[in-house]
Amino acid sequence: MGAQSSDVEFDEFYRGTVRRVTHLVYATTGDLGLAQDCTQEAYARAWQQWSRVRTHEDPLAWVRTVARRLAISAWRKSTGQARAYQRVGTTGDASPPSENRVAVVAALRTLSEPVREALTLHYIGDLSIEQIAHETNTPAGTIKARLHRGRAQLAEALRHEESHHA
């Protein structure tokens, strides 16, 4: 593959998928700026070794995994879960937080990290239980339990947030 066509291929891949990845990382960490940074870094790393990544069965899975790992690692290192979620709305380049977003992020904050990861991969990444199990190296039964528990917990937390703001 020539350099020119490689550029075109990567650019199409990036444009077609970057917002999905940012969305997923954002929901996983609750920090929009962090999601933006880590997603860009993941794509940069993909380009760094594009000749290898492009041959993967699912290059998007590669980028998604790298972005999530970078974000979770940075997020754990920097401030911890509570503070990360408290940052919602403080990124200068994003639009002001809507009440709905604040409620959703606050509800997500009540979930454990593995449960939130399973939920976001399923609902935002559109991954099946088996695919999540493969991507997170976790037994499918565990993923199923996390999804089950997470759905109930998040729904309850969302309703609580709704009633709190009503």
Added chain:
Amino acid sequence: MPDIDTWTPADDALVRSALASLRAETDTLPLAAPRVIRARGAGRRRRTRLGWAAGAAAAVVVAATVGYAALGRDGARPVPPAVTTATAPAPTSTGPEGLLATASPLPLGAEWQRALGLAAAPVVQPQPAYEGNLCQTPEPGSRRETQRVVGRAAQPDATLLGVQTRYSFVSDAAARAGMTTLAQGIASCTAPVSPRERTTSSAAAHQRIWSYTKDGATGWLALAQYGTSVAWLEVSADAPEAAAVDQADMATLAGIAYQRLRLYGAPATPKPGITTPPPRAVDEDMPVTGPQPALSSSLFVAATQWASPVLTGGQRAYAGPGDPEGSSTVVQCETDQKMTTAGRYGIVSVRSGPGDANYIGKQRVRLFEGADAADEVTTERQRVDDIVMAGCGVPGGSTTTATRGPTAGTYLLTTVTGTDASGTLFQWVGVSTMATPGAISTIAFHGTSDGQGFTGTPAQGFAELDRLLALARQK
């Protein structure tokens, strides 16, 4: 489990809708152009090449100094006793040490190039009229000296890559307070940008880093403090080169600034080129893991002496509880089956902050007693050499290979993990005898290609290893 059987299809719809609502935020974000992402990726490639080239160059210099026979010795032959003074490569005018010999309290253009992996060295110029810094933070009450850093990416139309400012205070305490003032100003800055602190939770007292985004591009700020000075370093998001800059680059640049303030920022400026004796090893009360009775922690390098601008980013280092399993392995490719049962051993684990994620390295001390102690020490050195240089791997999984470092008994191990996206693991390993008869020390620290742990170049890693081994030899 009853609590997981309580969800309903209505819950499903509610959760799906709530998570989808977050998409509205990401859809309104400015999207970095693909060429910016490719430039950032290309910068990573270039830095990797530069780093390895620097390591290879250092190895070649030392090989020429000590002779290829010493580096390429037959693995079956016994290794001579450890040297007590490392043979350091002669500084060159363009190497990090050579650059540091040029007096300046702020980084040179060549150091910006080296730290950020730029294709060409930017030009550093005095900034005649000071207009305040990016966030217009309150002036911390000090003298200041500002320089423009002009990049060459857009030659012939050179563009501003960034600025650097040195704030000078009347005392160390005033400088620390000034650093806090500047940091608070950055943290509360919302216009024209809203920086996010990237320094780890155990915030470095002497180096702090922030990033910000502007029109989809990332810019960087860093502060470094030493003695009576504070350095402000800024990479503009508007600069074409900024796309390839990451946190590790800024940490390197801040580390250089810290070293320059140490050398040239204090009132009593040390003269460059004068060799200073290695730091004196101190004792520290630290937890030592291993069979009871545990070895005395005075046999180990004090955790606080692991700290350095390069190894820990200037952050303090602590001794933490090590592996409770009782394994005596500290080096990749070592297995308990390959370890000697002779003598006693202890391990001290060192971290640069709380939590397992902040472990940076370990030191193992083996202590042999009795008439055969000297032979046992020689055998132990050879055993580590054999294990490391043989490499190891798991079919279809990870593969570890090793190269010798510029100093006898030092190694760089590289572990590539199959198709895993987690990147490559690097481990710097050094083995040395100690002042205590019958004692031998193995020191190891690690880093990954995705920025975990030590993030310097191979040459910097070996220099840090030599520093730690010099401390271990005094024990």
